[in-house]
Amino acid sequence: MTQKKNIKNIPLDQLAVEFSEMGLEGYRARQVRQWLYQKDAGDFSDMTNISKVFREKLDEVYEIPRFKKLIEQTSNDGTKKFLFEMGDGNKIESVWIPAENRRTLCVSTQVGCGMACDFCLTGELGLKRNLSVYEIVEQIAAVKRALPEDESITNLVFMGMGEPLANPKSLYPALNILLDPECFNFSRHHVTVSTSGLAPEIEKFGDKTPVKLAISLNATTDEVRDVVMPINKKYNIERLLEACKNMKLHKRNAITFEYVMLHGVNDTLDDAKRLVRILSKLKAKVNLLPFNEYPESPYKRPDDEWVHKFQKILLNAGYIAVVRKSRGRDILGACGQLATHEKALVGEAKSFKTERFKIAV
Ligand code: SF4
Incomplete structure (x- = not known):
């Protein structure tokens, strides 16, 4: 028997072609997609506005996979952290953060990460693999399924495991599905992708998607940034800023610069003044994230x-600069970047609590 194809990994135009080749109307592809994403259908038999014969044909060729939820932890402040298992046994995390006026989901784009940022536990794992379109989008679907009926997801931040811009092949099609009014219908103003600073990809970002971009800057000199974020050795601060200037900025968007404050390392008042100079030619705002210490942390x-x-x-220089509150301190391992990795997954759920950073949204 031939293996069924994952229908959620097939782009809409290709699906329409495949349907036509099966002798079915191409426009049915959009209908099926609505069932998959708007109504979260788990079986072709649920798709009641499609003929039974057609549904049976679909079921012979395609599968509708779902993640297996391994762990759901709820913090004292209501934040929920989910651990999902994918088809090949790899695991990823997503974190849902309720706030007064929004419900944000922090989404992963890779298993592990190859960027090796000095403060990040995910970075220690190294890159295992990229997530597929389905595996990115399914995090939103799976969390929606797990939430109580009166809860929702209003905002998305791509700040989970992995460097999103290192996985453009899956990131942009996934964003299209998430923004599509016939699928998830997220507002572009409510979706933010975060990068460690892949300059050539930043330059393409505005042409590929209208969502917002956040850059983890975390230092104001190359000397410090080389250590904190090794990607700086490839694309230094000057190159990063050039990429920001070259990027197409959509109406009402500004670039957010994330700044994890490591005491005595990157938080001197000279750093603040340099930061003002660095951002002077950009439409930028700053999120300050005071580092959360852990027992053996090298930073304060x-x-x-x-x-x-x-x-x-920063405020006196006219910038929007917000100090972000940590969320889910008792369950998380993230500062916009999640920390769970193989070591933390071995054994019991208690090791799942491994934490270095806390999420701040
Ligand atoms: S901070 Fe982000 S980019 Fe850096 S290693 Fe961690 S997950 Fe990767």
């Missing part, structure tokens, strides 16, 4: 007073 968290001094320099 600045105290609140210091954070506000740093912030004030």
Whole structure:
């Protein structure tokens, strides 16, 4: 028996061609997609506006896979962290963060990550593989399924495991599905992709998608950034800023610069002044994320007073600079980047609590 194809990994135009070749109307592809994403159909027999004969044909050729939810943890503040198993046994995390006026899901794009940022546990794992379109989109579907009926997802941040711009082949088609009014219908203003600074990909970003971009800057000199974010050795701060200037910026979008504050490393007041200069030619805003210490962490968290001094320099220069609150401190391992990896997954759920950073949205 030939293996069934994962229908959620087939682009709409290709699906229409395949349907035509099967003797079925091509326009049915859109109908099927609506069933898959708007109504989260798990079986072709659910697709009641499609003839029974057609449904049976589809069922012979395609499968509708779903993630297996391995763990769901709920933080004291309501944040939920999910661990999913994919078809090949690899595991990824997604985190749902409820706030007063929004419900944000933090989405992964790779198993592990090859960027080796010094403060990130995912980076220690190295890159195992890219996620497929289905595996990115299914995180949203699977979390929606797991949430109580009166809950929802209003915002998406691509700040989970992996470097999204290192997986453009899956990222952009997945974003198209998530924005499509006939599928998930997210507003482009409510979707943010975060990058460690892949300059050539940043330059293409605005042409590929209208969603927002966030850049993890985390240092104001190449000397420090080379250590904190090794990608800087390939694309230094100057190259990164050039890419930002070259990027097409959609109406009402600004680039968000994420800045994890590591006390004594990147948070001097000179750093704040340099940051002002660095961002001076860009439509930018800044998210400050004071580092969350853990028992053996090589970095220290600045105290609140210091954070506000740093912030004030940015505010006085006219920037929007927000100090982000940590969320899900008791369950998470992330600062926009999740930390669970093989080591943390071995054994019991308690090792799943491994944490370095806390998410801040
Ligand atoms: S911070 Fe992000 S880009 Fe850097 S290693 Fe972690 S997951 Fe990868």
